[in-house]
Amino acid sequence: MSHDVIVIGLGGMGSAAAYHLACRGARVLGLDRLRPPHDRGSSHGRSRIIRRAYMEGPAYVPLLRRAYELWDEIEAQTGRTLLRITGGLMLGPEDSQAVAGSVASAREHGLDHELLDAAGIRRRFPPLRPDDATMGVFEPLAGVLDPEAAVSAYLQAAVSAGAEVRTGEVVESWESHGDGYRVKTRGGAFEAGALVLAPGPWAPDLLGDVGRSLVPTREVMHWLAPTGSLDPFLPGRFPVFIWEPAEGAVFYGFPALDGAQGGVKAAIHHGGGPTDAESVPRQVTDADVRAMRLCLSRWVPELDGRHLAGAVCLYTNTPDHHFLLGKHPEADGVALVAGLSGHGFKFASVVGEILTDLALTGATAMPIGPFDPGRQMGG
Numbered sequence: 001m002s003h004d005v006i007v008i009g010l011g012g013m014g015s016a017a018a019y020h021l022a023c024r025g026a027r028v029l030g031l032d033r034l035r036p037p038h039d040r041g042s043s044h045g046r047s048r049i050i051r052r053a054y055m056e057g058p059a060y061v062p063l064l065r066r067a068y069e070l071w072d073e074i075e076a077q078t079g080r081t082l083l084r085i086t087g088g089l090m091l092g093p094e095d096s097q098a099v100a101g102s103v104a105s106a107r108e109h110g111l112d113h114e115l116l117d118a119a120g121i122r123r124r125f126p127p128l129r130p131d132d133a134t135m136g137v138f139e140p141l142a143g144v145l146d147p148e149a150a151v152s153a154y155l156q157a158a159v160s161a162g163a164e165v166r167t168g169e170v171v172e173s174w175e176s177h178g179d180g181y182r183v184k185t186r187g188g189a190f191e192a193g194a195l196v197l198a199p200g201p202w203a204p205d206l207l208g209d210v211g212r213s214l215v216p217t218r219e220v221m222h223w224l225a226p227t228g229s230l231d232p233f234l235p236g237r238f239p240v241f242i243w244e245p246a247e248g249a250v251f252y253g254f255p256a257l258d259g260a261q262g263g264v265k266a267a268i269h270h271g272g273g274p275t276d277a278e279s280v281p282r283q284v285t286d287a288d289v290r291a292m293r294l295c296l297s298r299w300v301p302e303l304d305g306r307h308l309a310g311a312v313c314l315y316t317n318t319p320d321h322h323f324l325l326g327k328h329p330e331a332d333g334v335a336l337v338a339g340l341s342g343h344g345f346k347f348a349s350v351v352g353e354i355l356t357d358l359a360l361t362g363a364t365a366m367p368i369g370p371f372d373p374g375r376q377m378g379g
């Protein structure tokens with residue numbers, strides 16, 4: 001067999017897997033239908049939040065500790081800056097997931113954090129206008145990753161470590177074949193001892209039964225110019241923030257990372273409807289902009305200024321919004337990641353390592369039990 005492992009999909013997750021596999025000496029072939037980094041999947045838009053006091057559950061924290069270490073490693077390896085620590089603020093009523101969930105993870109894992117009341121939030125971050133019942137959890141080590149730079153750094157480092165990368169290869173199917181697997185593309189076929197599947201929002205096409213419960217959604221990012229000075233939004237003065245004013249309604253934003261030219265990025269989390277990666281409308285509409293403004297005019301009114309740009313991105317959601325990460329339930333030599341439900345990018349570095357462990361040894365020391373792709377999920 002000419003390859004040990006074929007990685008299908010070279011976005012955030014697959015590019016990191018190709019790198020870790022090549023570093024362990026595996027003969028790796030990476031395939032992608034497009035040419036990553038690109039803006040058709042889930043890993044574009046110049047910024048992604050990274051944080052450890054994880055509101056989505058303490059089970060993610062051990063992975064996050066390792067993720068930070070591995071982001072440092074790939075930065076050192078490639079000499080590129082991918083991660084910028086800005087501090088992060090999670091806001092909402094005291095019993096919201098944003099506040100209660102972040103505090104629970106921070107306490108269970110002994111992570112640095114600070115609780116702020118509404119007056120404290122207004123004093124420290126004047127553009128934010130919480131009502132009196134709002135609390136904030138400030139995490140000093142939260143920050144921002146650059147997704148396009150990260151994908152290109154991982155691909156470059158993977159190739160330097162010996163991986164073969166083929167772009168413009170659309171995988172149509174895979175099947176077990178002899179001691180390994182055969183992957184059919186539009187143009188031909190490839191064989192390997194093991195597979196890594198990281199197809200992002202195209203996952204429903206490639207994962208068989210496991211993919212049936214996955215729902216891609218259309219999510220819009222916005223860049224806005226503040227109505228007044230940009231100064232209070234500059235990094236150092238303004239954090240990344242995630243705000244849950246009411247149950248289930250969440251929006252988030254970033255500091256002005258690129259100065260006046262780039263403006264301030266904000267978006268609604270799980271704001272969009274079901275779609276699929278091929279037919280999703282890519283145009284940002286007036287209705288998209290109105291929904292964002294409605295939210296900002298109430299909570300960050302200075303951001304209700306000129307709309308500089310917008311872009312469509314895709315989430316791939318599981319019913320419980322927790323990841324699928326582990327071995328394919330019907331194929332022992334296939335490791336997969338999917339259904340990252342809009343919060344996966346920060347984990348790309350450690351997911352790449354976990355997929356490598358699984359593909360090369362069939363097991364990993366990282367605690368991924370809760371993310372078992374074969375688990376039962378309520379609707």
Ligand SMILES: Cc1cc2nc3c(=O)[nH]c(=O)nc-3n(C[C@H](O)[C@H](O)[C@H](O)COP(=O)(O)OP(=O)(O)OC[C@H]3O[C@@H](n4cnc5c(N)ncnc54)[C@H](O)[C@@H]3O)c2cc1C
Pocket residue numbers: 008009010011012013014031032033034036040041042043044045047048049050169170171172198199200201202203206219220221267313314315337338340341342343344345346347
């Ligand atoms: C608007 C938005 C904001 C987000 N914010 C955050 C955040 O702040 N923090 C955070 O941690 N996460 C965030 N996320 C989520 C995070 O970005 C995603 O979880 C992550 O990018 C998913 O990476 P991926 O590798 O699974 O998918 P992708 O990067 O989309 O990669 C999948 C790749 O597979 C290829 N592919 C698919 N099918 C085939 C096939 N049949 N043959 C060959 N190639 C194929 C595609 O071309 C693509 O390159 C956000 C996502 C969006 C959309």
